[in-house]
Amino acid sequence: MGRSGGVGGPDLVDHGPVDHGPVDLKLVDHGLVDLELVDHHCHGLVRRDLTRPEFESMLTEADRPGPPGTTLFDSQIGLALRRWCAPALDLPPHADPETYLERRAELGHAEVHRRLLGASGISTFCVDAGFQPEPLTGAEDLAGFAGGRGLDVVRLERIAERAAVDVLTGQIGVTHLADTVRARLAERTPSTVAVKSVAAYRAGLALPARRPTDREVAAATRTWINEIRGGAAIRLHDPVLHSFLIWCGVEARLPVQIHVGYGDADLDLARGNPLLLTGLLRAIAPTEVAVLLLHCYPFHREAAYLAQVFANVHLDLGLAINNTGRGSIGLIAQALELAPFGKFLFSTDAYALGELFLLGATLFRRGLAAFLADGVDDDAWTAADAARIARLVCADNARRVYALS
Amino acid sequence: MGRSGGVGGPDLVDHGPVDHGPVDLKLVDHGLVDLELVDHHCHGLVRRDLTRPEFESMLTEADRPGPPGTTLFDSQIGLALRRWCAPALDLPPHADPETYLERRAELGHAEVHRRLLGASGISTFCVDAGFQPEPLTGAEDLAGFAGGRGLDVVRLERIAERAAVDVLTGQIGVTHLADTVRARLAERTPSTVAVKSVAAYRAGLALPARRPTDREVAAATRTWINEIRGGAAIRLHDPVLHSFLIWCGVEARLPVQIHVGYGDADLDLARGNPLLLTGLLRAIAPTEVAVLLLHCYPFHREAAYLAQVFANVHLDLGLAINNTGRGSIGLIAQALELAPFGKFLFSTDAYALGELFLLGATLFRRGLAAFLADGVDDDAWTAADAARIARLVCADNARRVYALS
C-alpha cells in the first residue's frame, strides 16, 4: 500500500495507514495492517477543490457549522482525520486543521484522493451513486484512485422516482409503475451487485411486511402522483411503495441494503430503528435473499440481534465508524456481541471526501484488531480464530453476499 | 467442584470451570472461581444424543443455520463453548467444533451433562418447565447432574392455556377461567418458588397496569375461546389476560419473573422493552412482591433503571450472558451502572444443552470478577466490598427473593 515516491523530500514518507501506539501492536500481530478490504457501501468523490466551510460541511452529519468559536474539527472525526490523514499528505500526525487544509489545496483534490484511497487498502468499492447534490465520481473512476474495482449499488427510490416522472409525462400509466420498476431493475448493468433503500429517511422503517400487491402499488402511486401534481417534490415517501421496492430487490434476488439508524439532520432517527423492520425481515427470511442493515448506530445491538436470529440478515457500522473516530473501537465490540462473524461487514459510507475512505479503513482495522487481540490476550479465542474472523469481516463476507469472484 | 475420577486417562483432568488468563487472576483474587451460584432461571436438559444441526440449533437464538459456508460456531457463543466446555470433555481449550462434537457423542449426553453441570458450580436450579417442544429433564433430575437442588418456576400462560382447554371441553364455564387459574396456582407444589410470564413473546409488554377485574377477564377469555374455536392455536396472547396472570402471581405473593428483551426470531424485540412495563410495575410496587426482569438485553440499562427506582424490581442478564460470550463482561458492567447490588441476579437461562449451564456460570463469574477487580484496582471500592457484592449477586439475592433456606 506504500506509494512509489521520488528521492528526498516529503515523498519519501511512508503513507501506510497506521503508525504505532498501543493498538498498533495488535494490528501488526494480527495481520490487520494490510488485510484487503471490500467496502460494500460507499459513494463517489467530489471532483473539485473545496473551501474550508465546504470541507467541514462534508466531514460530518451536521447541517451547518457549530456555534461561533467552535469548529467541527473538535470532534472525534476531526481528531481522527488530523491523526490518520495528515501523514498521507506528508504532514506530521495531528497537523492542525489550517495546515492540513493548506496542504490539501496545494496538492489538489485528485492527488489527495489518489493518496488517501491508495493508503486505505480497499480493493473493491460498491458504490451507491443515488445521492448527488453535485456530480461525484462513478464507481469505476473512484476505484481507479485505489487501483481497485468498482461495482454499483442501485438506489431503489431513484428508480421509482424516474418511473414517477414517466407517469407525470404521460409515457406510462399510473398502473404501470410496478412493471416499469421491475423492468428497470431487470435491465441493470452487469456491475450492479445490490439495491439500496433509503426508506429510513422518508417513511421510516415501519414498513408493511407483506409484499404489496400491484393493485396496492397502483393506489399508492396514484396518491403520490397527485401530491406531486399538487406541488410536492418528486420524493418517494410512502410505506407501501418503499416495501414494494424492497420486495422488487428480493424478487430480483439482489442483496438489499437498507439504511438504518444514524444519518444527518433530515432524519427522524427514532423511525430508523431496525426493530421496526422485524416483520418485513421475517417475511423475507424464507427467500434467503441477503439483507444488509447499514450504519445502525445507536441501534447496532438491535441490528446485531436481527443478524443473529435471521439467517439472511447482515449489518455494518458504516457511517458510524468514521464519525465516532476512536470511539469506534467500542462500537465494533458491541456489534460483535451477538452478530455471528459471518454476518458483519466493512463499509466506509464515504461520501465526497477521500479522507473518509482512509479514515473508515484505518479505524475499522484498528477497532477490529483491538477486539480480536483482547480476546487472544485473554485466551478467549486463538490467533487462528482471530485471523479467520478478520478475513470474514474485512472481505470474505462481502464476497459471499455479493458473489464477487 | 472437581469430579472424582478413576486413575489415569482423561478422567484425571480437572474439570474446574476456568483456566488462567488476564481475567483469571481477577477470579482467583476475588474468590469467584468457586463461589456457589444460584441459577434463578433455567430450563431442563435434552434426554438424547444430538446431530450437529440439532446441536447448533439449540446453541443460539437463530431459527435456522447461517448462510452456506458459515457456521454458528463462528460467534461469541461458539468461541466461548470451544474455550470453556472442551476442557470439561477432556479436550484442549479451543478444540475445533468437529472434535468437540465427536467427543460429545463418544461420551453420551448423560455423561456430558454430568461433567458440564458438575463443573458449573451451580448449587440451586429454579427451572421453568413451560417450554418443551420435546421432553426435557425436570428440576430434580437436572439438579441431580450437579449434585444440587431443583426448584420449580410455574409458567403462567401454561396454567391459563390448560384452563382454556377446560373451557373448550366444557369442564368449566368461560367465566370460571379466573377462578380456575387462581385455584391451580394455590395448588402449586411445595417446590414452586416463582411464576413466570412470557407476555413479551405474545402481546408484548405494554400491558394494562391496573389489575383486570374478573368481568374483564371473562370478556377477554370469551374472545380468546372464540378465536380457538375459529381455528386459532391455544396460545394466549391477550394483554388483559397477561396482566391478569401477573396479578395472580402478585396476589399469591410469589415472585414474578417476566421475560424482557432478547429472545429468538419469534419475538418482536421492540415490544419487549421493559420500559413498557413502567405503569404495571408502579401499580405492583406497593405490594412489595418481587418482580424479576429476565435477560433484558439490549435494554439492560433501562431494566437497571427500573430496578433502582422500584424497590421490588430486580433484573438478570440470563440468555444474553451465554450468547454474547466474552462480550458479557461489558453487559455486566452496564447493568451494574444503576442497578443496586441487591437487585441483580445470576441466571443461565440454559435450555437443553449442558454446555449452556457451564458457559453461563463461567462467563458470569468472569464478567463479575472483571467488574469487581477493576474497581478494586482503581481504589473505587475495597476487596471486602467486592466480596460482599459477589455473594449478593451470585446467590444471596436469589436466596432472599425466593426465600431459599
Add this chain to the structure above:
Amino acid sequence: MGRSGGVGGPDLVDHGPVDHGPVDLKLVDHGLVDLELVDHHCHGLVRRDLTRPEFESMLTEADRPGPPGTTLFDSQIGLALRRWCAPALDLPPHADPETYLERRAELGHAEVHRRLLGASGISTFCVDAGFQPEPLTGAEDLAGFAGGRGLDVVRLERIAERAAVDVLTGQIGVTHLADTVRARLAERTPSTVAVKSVAAYRAGLALPARRPTDREVAAATRTWINEIRGGAAIRLHDPVLHSFLIWCGVEARLPVQIHVGYGDADLDLARGNPLLLTGLLRAIAPTEVAVLLLHCYPFHREAAYLAQVFANVHLDLGLAINNTGRGSIGLIAQALELAPFGKFLFSTDAYALGELFLLGATLFRRGLAAFLADGVDDDAWTAADAARIARLVCADNARRVYALS
C-alpha cells in the same frame, strides 16, 4: 482547593477531590485535578441535619428503601460516596456508612457542605430552584459554600403554574396566560441565565414542533383550568403548553434546558427519549438559541447525535454521572462518540446533599481524564488537544452558552 486547617488532628488532612490510583495519574497528567468547573445545572442544599432514611432517600432516584437486608449504599453511588466524600470529612476512604453518617452528624450540615463544596472545585453554579419539597438554599447561599458564583435557572412550568393561580383567583383572564408568562420571563432577575422545561416528567417529550399560537395556548389553558377546578392538582401536563413555554424561552433568547431521560420513579422513561424532540429541535434550529439536553441516560448516544446534527443543541450527563459512580467513565466516552467537544457540558444535578456536588465533580474529572488520557496514550490525539477539550467541557462551553464573563 485545599482548606486551611489547624495544627494537628484531622484538619491537617488534605481534602482535595482525588487520591491516587490508576485513573489518578491520568488526572494529574492532564491537569484535571483542579481545572475549574462550571456546574450549569444543579439545585440547592438542604438546610438541616438528616436522619439516615432521609439521607438515603436523597442519595438516589429510588422512591423508597430497598428490600429488607439491603441498603442503598450497596450501589455505585454508595460506593463512590464512601470513597470520595469520606476524606473530605476527615475519614479514611471507604469508611462504612455508619461511620460516615455519624461523622456527618457530628460536623453538622453547614460545615459538611462547606467542606464538600469547597473540595469540589466548582466555581459557578447555575441553580434550578423550581423543585423544593422543602426549602433549600438559593443560588447565592449555595455558591457561598464554595466561594463561588450563583446564577439562576428559571423553571418554565412554575411560571405557568403561578399564572394558572392568577387565572383561578380571577386576577387575569384565561386568554392572558400566554402574555403573563412572557411578561414574567421578561421581568427576570439579572442573575437568570437560562430557562428549564420538565416536560419529560409531565406530558413527555413528544411535543408539538411548531410554536403554538396564542389561541391554541388559550384553549389548552382553558382545559387545564377546568381540570384544576374539577379537583386536579395545579400541575402543568399539556403538550401544547410545554411547547409554548419552550418557545417563550427561545423568543426571550434564553438558553433552554430540557430534562431528558433518567429521573426518579415519577417518570415514564420511555417518554423522555430525546429523539421525541427531533421535530421541535429542527424547528428551533434556525433561531440559533441554545438548547441543552440534561442527563439523557440511557439515551445519551441519541442526545449526542442530536448535538452533532443540530448546531444549537448541547448535552450533559448530569444526574447519571453521580448515580452510576465509577460506571460514569463509560458514559462519558459514549457521549463523546458523536457529540462535538464544543457541545458537551458539565453538571452535577446535585440536589439537597453537598455530597452530590463533590461526587459529580470528582467523577466527571476522573471520567474525562480517563477518556482523554486513553486517546493520548494511543496517540489518537495530542496532550494539547486533550487540554483544550478539557477546558471546553469543564467550563468554556458553559461560559459561551450562558454568556458568562
